[in-house]
Amino acid sequence: MKTNTPAPSYKGFRFPPEIISHAVWLYFRFSLSFRDVEELLEQHGIVVSYETVRQWCLKFGQTYANELRRRRPKTGGTWHMDEVYLKINGKPHYLWRAVDQDGNVLDILVQSRRNKQAAKKFFRKLLKGVQYVPRVIITDTLKSYGAAKREILPGVEHRQHKGLNNRAENSHQPTRLREKKMRRFKSAKHAQRFLSAFGPIAGHFQPRRHRFPAGEYRALLQGRFQQWHEVTRVKQVV
Incomplete structure (x- = not known):
């Protein structure tokens, strides 16, 4: 930033x-x-x-x-993205997270949906924060990533396979520990x-x-x- x-x-x-x-x-x-x-x-x-x-x-x-x-030094050009389910006040939310190839957290966004519009919103927030375009993005098979990527990052290589995205999935573990310690987040704003x-x-x-x-x-x-x-x-x- x-x-x-x-x-x-x-x-x-x-x-x-x-x-x-x-x-x-x-x-x-x-x-x-x-x-x-x-x-x-x-x-x-x-x-x-x-x-x-x-x-x-x-x-x-x-x-x-x-x-x-x-x-912090400039982060890497390979971005791993993933979204994880959060239950806040009995309602489903999703924590969107991006990390680089070294595991550095680039940005997060808590949203109530995981559709194309939610993915586009996360991409825009991420790009505004890091201020550079990645070489490759790696995601799971959620179709929202591909739809958003075609509009926001049309020239970037996209690898979409669940087995390739362990780095992003592992980055959620500290969040889960804190969520348990805090007895869940009180609201989406609180989590963000x-x-x-x-x-x-x-x-x-x-x-x-x-x-x-x-x-x-x-x-x-x-x-x-x-x-x-x-x-x-x-x-x-x-």
Whole structure:
């Protein structure tokens, strides 16, 4: 994403940025509830209510996520796309997700349908965010992808086979874990808001560990933390 994002403003908050950013990191990085974060902070002598933690995550989560997305290197030219069923307030919804060949989440969109119009809407949102056209897209056999692709990405190669799309399907697993922890999403807006911040923040701290020797992995993770400090405008975490 190339658009500039405003620096986080902590003006008017009683707690320092170090504590606020650490609470947001805990919530989005690990499968924790607001009450869990409250308890972890209390262990360090920081007395704050879970409702305050919730407000911090609402206020700063998307800001941090946008800046992390803006700073990441250009993602790959092969896009894997998939949609997964979500039940929200007893009604069916679908989480549309695109990842590149390295597993980086490109974008997500929660919609109530999985037809051609829904696929076109997701394609447009995805292209607006990444600002480049892929070389190949890989999807399952849902016909909506092919119909939307012919209008939105007519010159892009399209491989459509369920067995080719495991990378996108596997990327849904962290979402399922959080959905269970949160006892389902409360609304489509709630799911969209949470997952838009959750993907970039959690993914930033989850480089594919099996691909690196231990020393290289630790150095990479230290670099990720340094970038997090720059994004949150703090010098150190709690």
